Amino acid sequence: MSSKLRLSMVFLLLAACGGSGSNPPSRLDDACAIVAQRPAYLKAMERTERKWDVPVPVQMATIYQESRFKSDARTPYRFALGVIPMGRVSSAYGYSQALDGTWDEYLAEEGRWRAKRNNIRDATDFMGWYMTKTEQRNGIPKTDARRQYLAYHEGHTGYARGSYNQKAWLMRVANNVAARAAMYDRQLKSCNKR
Numbered sequence: 001m002s003s004k005l006r007l008s009m010v011f012l013l014l015a016a017c018g019g020s021g022s023n024p025p026s027r028l029d030d031a032c033a034i035v036a037q038r039p040a041y042l043k044a045m046e047r048t049e050r051k052w053d054v055p056v057p058v059q060m061a062t063i064y065q066e067s068r069f070k071s072d073a074r075t076p077y078r079f080a081l082g083v084i085p086m087g088r089v090s091s092a093y094g095y096s097q098a099l100d101g102t103w104d105e106y107l108a109e110e111g112r113w114r115a116k117r118n119n120i121r122d123a124t125d126f127m128g129w130y131m132t133k134t135e136q137r138n139g140i141p142k143t144d145a146r147r148q149y150l151a152y153h154e155g156h157t158g159y160a161r162g163s164y165n166q167k168a169w170l171m172r173v174a175n176n177v178a179a180r181a182a183m184y185d186r187q188l189k190s191c192n193k194r
Helices: 003-015 032-035 040-054 055-065 101-110 120-138 145-161 168-190
Strands: 077-080 085-089
Touching: 003 145, 032 040, 032 055, 032 168, 040 055, 040 120, 055 120, 055 145, 101 120, 120 145, 145 168
Parallel strands: none
Antiparallel strands: 077 085
């Protein structure tokens, strides 16, 4: 086999693999465009809404904030002396940016050992599970995107201690999540998806 033919076959194989689900939808400020481009996202979120009663716009806004809908999103690396890689900032991974320990707790409680953080159905189910626990432990309604996000970011104990009160940047982010959830809700109603 000639080297040109081999190179062409390798290129075609790589091109075929290149369309992974890690590529986010192209118009992240338009909920209707997101669900038109990725109908599986809406199906997964509606399933989570039925199971856990977490509204689709709250899920969408949280995923936007956590991963920008990138399935394999990870936190950045830390560097010592500016050049020596010291590992990632945290173990957060996937659409929902679930941490290893919290994800393992979810898997054990729900018996979903095959669930993957880079699968939209599994990621939204995790968020429904977590936000249900937030409502139970912290009394935050599942419709309250702002406070649900604060508890999602800080953890249940951190939220209960009020750790977010010393983080003005996080308060701004939580306000943005609430505004985005409201925007997504209006948009989904306008295209008859709610």
